[in-house]
Amino acid sequence: MLRTHTCGELRMKNVTETVTISGWVQGVRDKGSLLWIDLRDRYGITQITIETENAAKEIIEAARTLGREYVISVTGKVAERYSKSDKIATGDIEIYPDNITILNAALTPPFTIEDETDGGDDIRMKYRYLDLRRNPVRKNLELRHRMAIETRNYLDSLNFLEVETPVLIKSTPEGARDFVVPSRMNQGEFYALPQSPQTFKQLLMIGGFDRYYQIVKCFRDEDLRADRQPEFTQIDCEMAFVEQEDILQTFEGLVCHLFKTVKGIDIPALTRMTYADAMKFYGNDKPDIRFEMKFVELNSVVKGKDFKVFNDAQLVVGICAKGAAEYSRKQLDELTEYVKRPQIGATGLVYARYNADGTIKSSVDKFYNEEDLKKWAQTFDAKPGDLMLILAGETNKTRKALSELRLEMGTRLGLRDKNTFACHWVIDFPLLEWSEETSRFHAMHHPFTSPKPEDIELIDSAPGEVRANAYDMVINGVEVGGGSIRIFNKQLQSRMFDLLGFTKEEAQAQFGFLMNAFEFGAPPHGGLAFGFDRLCSLFGGAEVIRDFIAFPKNNSGRDVMIDSPSPIAQAQLDELGIGVKKP
């Protein structure tokens, strides 16, 4: 070993010991006759002190050649400091070196290796190995490690087995685009990388592994976001002989365990909300319930006056922002601009201030008198000091826009503290979703999700109204996990593919292996998967998942450090039997 101790562990009790520590030079402070080196590793920083009057020439010379991020090994005696520092854990001691060995010189790094670095995202990603030396990134990865360990502890204690599933699998047209891998031995044919191990975990259930989990990489070739990477990690789980309630209880338990062991927080039992209510009261299937500000529908209150916008609207709906009546004209204009941005897409915003003196002033006073506005306030349950914000239009669009406005107001009013955690389940998702683009139904969750038995009779008459045994876990407005009770019967699965527009032949070709397996004794089963990266970033108080992944990709799906993706040699292409079309 090139060290006896780490840079973070020496204390007063080690004084007079001779030790060897190794690490990176954080900085050198040369005061002429006194010279200090801060030596850093994963565990902390230890100060090396050289008194040039007493120290050996070689040591002084070695110290004066050091630059930032040189890798060195120092042997010397631990001493109590003459002037101590309370800023670092080793601040009471320092080392007087008998020997300094330069293990490797270093170029000056392009950005500072400090908590508050001066490096932008771009340059940090290009030199990610330097970025990883910084405390915040290291702590994020330590958190991720702790989350994985505690996940395994919890699931292992409940008899879950971690089983690996293949990464080279088969492409299917449903869902996200697949990443695809050409097969050299089977020219013209391709593997796909899994979007999730869905069918394999179901086959494991049929194989008798009644409790499975896997912390597993999944791949989706879709456009990226701050919370979306092309390769990402799931905590993938499945259980046999269970009903929805069992799954909810088991995995609510996992999240409670993680909060308790990783963050030291006791969270209350998760509340549940139906998909229908989530849409009606929050305009969103993953509502942030750290704050109320529920939607209030106003159709019956506002219609019938001369205000055409409201009269023509399919839905008039608003929120009541507590204590925001003092908002200035400028702030209200900002909000109006906000909802009119193309990404939000509202055509305008109506507001009404319930002033502290009891009067109500609205942006549509031309059409509504004080008495009308009082009725609005009653419907909103607004109090003096509140601000009512109202949008109108086509139901789905209006809900979506108001949902954005609600989140914006929540942020502006400081109701979305990242250290407060509101966890809940959204349940009773629809089984199917109509796609205008393809003029057919798509599976809302995935094609293996079972309909609710009580809705099954609607499957022919009104497929869009069938509810599924599907559920999402939502924390602070982030969908951290989701799953369903699966179909385990060949006829029902076949009917499902039917509804999704598969021919019998297509269904058999793509999912025949699963439907055949259903005929050999498939137990009732269900499960869910958590987005591990998102869960980690949420625990770490961040919205961007990149810094919870050691080597992430950028917005364009590129790894700027290794510069991938990249072209491959013609010989490789030939071997694979692949020609590349020039754009």
Place this chain on the structure above:
RNA sequence: GGAUCGGUAGUUCAGCUGGUUAGAAUGCUGCCCUGUCACGGCAGAGGUCGCGGGUUCGAGUCCCGUCCGGUCCGCCA
């Protein structure tokens, strides 16, 4: 596929309505400094203003195109 913000010293940024030699901080180099710990002081080096074209007497600044990066919409069973 679309919207939007950005690209100026190694790095993070400023640079107004177009106008002399493009600035600051930090980092880097050299010298000085006996208790620093974001050490301090003095001096110095460091620029294809992303790239291409255009407007103009004159472009970092205005216009068009393009590349790169961020955020969002679409997309993500």
